[in-house]
Amino acid sequence: MTASIFDGHFLQCTLDNPLHFEPHSWLTDTGLRISHVANGVLEILPHDSETSIIISSGIHGDETAPIELVDRLASDIITGKLVPKVRLLLIIAHPQAILAHTRFIEENLNRLFNGINEEKNEERALANLYQHCVEAFFAPAPLGAERWHFDLHSAIRNSAHYMFAVVPATSHPCDIRPLIQVLDDAEMNAVMFSRTPSSTFSWFSCEKFGAIGATLEMGRVAPLYQNDMTEFEPLRKTLCNMLVQDKNSLLKKEPTRLESYKVTRTITKYTDHFSLSFSDDAANFTQFDTGELLAQEGGIEYRAAEGGEAVVFPNSKVANGQRACLMVQSFSYDWSKPLYVNIDADPGPLHIG
Structure with a gap:
């Protein structure tokens, strides 16, 4: 049927x-x-x-x-x-x-x-x-x-x-x-x-x-x-x-459950010579210490930034020119102030256009 x-x-x-x-x-x-x-x-x-x-x-x-x-x-x-x-x-x-x-x-x-x-x-x-x-x-x-x-x-x-x-x-x-x-x-x-x-x-x-x-x-x-x-x-x-309610943007209590992260950079695969330094099945938010090797491509090395970084969405098999992974760090903000997600800048209470 x-x-x-x-x-x-x-x-x-x-x-x-x-x-x-x-x-x-x-x-x-x-x-x-x-x-x-x-x-x-x-x-x-x-x-x-x-x-x-x-x-x-x-x-x-x-x-x-x-x-x-x-x-x-x-x-x-x-x-x-x-x-x-x-x-x-x-x-x-x-x-x-x-x-x-x-x-x-x-x-x-x-x-x-x-x-x-x-x-x-x-x-x-x-x-x-x-x-x-x-x-x-x-x-x-x-x-x-x-x-x-x-x-x-x-x-x-x-x-x-x-x-x-x-x-x-x-x-x-x-x-x-x-x-x-x-x-x-x-x-x-x-x-x-x-x-x-x-x-x-x-x-x-x-x-x-x-x-x-x-x-x-x-x-x-x-x-x-x-x-x-x-x-x-x-x-x-x-x-x-x-x-079932017509207004959803009113602020109530401060969130208590969420861990927050900011993206520090995107690592892009440009050629078939790109490789990750860790297993392709590494879990999202796997943490790397400062200076640890993340990826290589030709003579270029990508290493964890100062303070360490975690990896999200790692995938070395993407097409050339696409994102191979995102690198993130923990982030905190003031709930009493606006929060804007800015381009090429940290999130924060000021919009950076």
């Missing part, structure tokens, strides 16, 4: 991946207008709200816990168990990669969100589609209204912090303390503040549309439906709480 979106089968309908998708919308008994605007893209609009939230998953096809979480949210909304009071866009991306249980087919989709791509492969076409959907979703919201984007992922390796967030650096001022508060409520273990612009999905929404957002890493990759979703229940409940 063919899965029906009207019965809440969002994921299955996405994986069916019809060649000729027909957008359609309907009104629910709870007063929501739900629009299936593209395969894997569901827009939910209450009668009256200015707050807009995007929750995306599947940008990497083998990161399945986020996919299951978004599918649960969609099912609960369609069947009337959850009634959002905010404008909501749910995305389950890249059905081909999900079905193949692989990160991507030809190219890393999460490096393609920086404008229109020449559609020479599936990932580039999908990046264009999702950028268009985000722009169309945010466009009706008035200036000054809350905009959020949570791009959900899973790590491909062990981590000293099982669940952590990566906050993009943007060129405009955005106090991200409300985001820190959400992450703390969701019982995330750590947050990492970026230092340079990127072409990730969450960066696109934050940089181009002024959203508050982050990439959220949820545990480790696993086959679809083989995740222990109880591990992510605090995150699901926190997201649900955000959906």
Whole structure:
């Protein structure tokens, strides 16, 4: 039997991946207008709200816990168990990669969100589609209204912090303390503040549309439906709480759970001669003492900076020209002051444009 979106089968309908998708919308008994605007893209609009939230998953096809979480949210909304009071866009991306249980087919989709791509492969076409959907979703919201984007992922390796967030650096001022508060409520273990612009999905929404957002890493990759979703229940409940209240940027208590890190630098692989000095399966946030060798490329050596550094997302197998790892250090800030994630500078209470 063919899965029906009207019965809440969002994921299955996405994986069916019809060649000729027909957008359609309907009104629910709870007063929501739900629009299936593209395969894997569901827009939910209450009668009256200015707050807009995007929750995306599947940008990497083998990161399945986020996919299951978004599918649960969609099912609960369609069947009337959850009634959002905010404008909501749910995305389950890249059905081909999900079905193949692989990160991507030809190219890393999460490096393609920086404008229109020449559609020479599936990932580039999908990046264009999702950028268009985000722009169309945010466009009706008035200036000054809350905009959020949570791009959900899973790590491909062990981590000293099982669940952590990566906050993009943007060129405009955005106090991200409300985001820190959400992450703390969701019982995330750590947050990492970026230092340079990127072409990730969450960066696109934050940089181009002024959203508050982050990439959220949820545990480790696993086959679809083989995740222990109880591990992510605090995150699901926190997201649900955000959906049923129209204002989420009010500051409350100071977070107590989160370890904070700042990115000190990005190590990029330029040639096939690049190598890491440690195992490719080293855990995220593995610590290195001052001066320890991190990587080599030709005659260039990369060593840990003064005070030591920890490594995140190490991968020597990336394509030339892409990030091989991020280096981070512990970071503290004053909760009583704004917190801006700056480009080419430390996070802090002053925006450095």
